[in-house]
Amino acid sequence: MNKRKQQKDIDKAIANLIKYSDSGVWEARQAQFFDEVLSGVAESLEVPADKFYETLEDHGYMETGFVYLFELFASTLWDNEEDSMISSYIKRRGWRETPYAKRYLSALDDSEVQLWEIVDVNAGYWVNVRPVGSTSKTMRIDERLGSQSLEERDCIAARVISLDDKYRFGGGILLFSKEQAQEIPTLLSQAQEHVIKSLKQLSLEKQDCQWSDEDILAIAEDQIQEKLPELLFVFWASQTYVALTMA
Numbered sequence: 001m002n003k004r005k006q007q008k009d010i011d012k013a014i015a016n017l018i019k020y021s022d023s024g025v026w027e028a029r030q031a032q033f034f035d036e037v038l039s040g041v042a043e044s045l046e047v048p049a050d051k052f053y054e055t056l057e058d059h060g061y062m063e064t065g066f067v068y069l070f071e072l073f074a075s076t077l078w079d080n081e082e083d084s085m086i087s088s089y090i091k092r093r094g095w096r097e098t099p100y101a102k103r104y105l106s107a108l109d110d111s112e113v114q115l116w117e118i119v120d121v122n123a124g125y126w127v128n129v130r131p132v133g134s135t136s137k138t139m140r141i142d143e144r145l146g147s148q149s150l151e152e153r154d155c156i157a158a159r160v161i162s163l164d165d166k167y168r169f170g171g172g173i174l175l176f177s178k179e180q181a182q183e184i185p186t187l188l189s190q191a192q193e194h195v196i197k198s199l200k201q202l203s204l205e206k207q208d209c210q211w212s213d214e215d216i217l218a219i220a221e222d223q224i225q226e227k228l229p230e231l232l233f234v235f236w237a238s239q240t241y242v243a244l245t246m247a
Contacts (some may be wrong), residue, residue: 006100009097009098009100009101009104010100010101010104012097012101013097013098013101013102013104013105014171016089016093016096016097017074017085017086017089017105018070020085020088020089020093021070021073021074021085026085026088029073029078029085030073033069033073033076034069034073037069037230037233037234038052038053038237040234041233041234041237041238041241044234044238045238045241045242047241052237052241055241055244055245056237056240056241056244059244061240061244064172064173064174065172065233065236065237067171067172068157068171068172068173068174068229068233069172069233070172071108071159071170071171071172072113072172072229072230072233073085074086074108074109075108075109075111084109086105086106086108086109087106087109089105090102090105090106090109103163103164104161104163107161107162107163108159108161108170111159111160111161111162111170112159112229113157113158113159113228113229113232114131114157114158114159114160115131115132115155115156115157115181115184115232116129116130116131116132116155116156116157116158116160117129117130117131117132117133117134117153117154117155117181118150118151118152118153118154118155118156119138119152120138120152121147121150121151121152122147123147123148124144124147124148125142125143125144125147126140126141126142126143126147127140127141127143127146127147127150128140128141129141129156129160132155132181132184133185139160139167140167141160141167141168141169142166142167142168143168143169146169146173149175150175153178154175154176154178155175155176155177155178155180155181155184156173156174156175156176157173157174157176157229157232157233157236158170158172158173158174159172174232174233174236175236176235176236176239180235180239183235184232184235187231187235188224188228188231191224191227191231192220192221192224195219195220195223195224196216196217196220199211199216199219199220200216203216
């Protein structure tokens with residue numbers, strides 16, 4: 001199967017997944033998810049939610065934000081349920097998709113957002129990446145479009161999808177400047193300290209939550225890791241809005 005046919009199958013599967021998100025319990029959940037995240041960004045900026053949304057929309061950034069958040073929503077387990085929306089779709093309507101597209105959806109469901117450093121670029125073909133702050137061996141990502149706009153030392157929040165012994169990015173990629181990337185560790189550290197403070201207060205108030213400092217640190221680290229994709233989106237969206245309105 002050639003790459004053009006593969007991409008066509010993926011595009012069709014994602015379009016069907018978006019339609020599926022507007023049905024059953026997923027419709028209300030999606031509305032709640034997007035409203036909470038976008039309203040949270042607007043609240044942190046102290047601006048009306050509609051003004052924040054319209055500013056990013058008018059400058060073409062909301063499409064990037066939607067794809068990123070949709071992938072996050074579609075792969076999230078709700079209320080400790082067995083299936084995410086993606087796995088629910090595959091079980092109920094996967095017969096509509098080609099085998100390659102179903103494998104892609106499953107791989108997307110299993111992927112996680114990480115911060116990646118762009119180490120090397122061959123525009124129009126591939127990029128080499130590794131986790132930010134790591135000295136590990138780089139990973140080659142087949143990326144025709146993204147490789148044309150990414151540069152060495154850029155930092156991105158993205159999903160790397162492993163499929164048929166090759167790697168590719170998910171659809172939602174948040175690009176951070178080198179200066180913004182340097183602020184992210186401080187952002188995450190502050191978020192973790194806030195969680196630790198809340199957990200310590202809870203431990204004092206409830207007898208069934210008598211955690212040690214080591215327990216609290218472990219819980220906080222787990223929560224920050226779980227919230228990482230959302231924290232990165234809030235930072236990206238806030239920085240983007242400020243840059244647009246200050247220009």
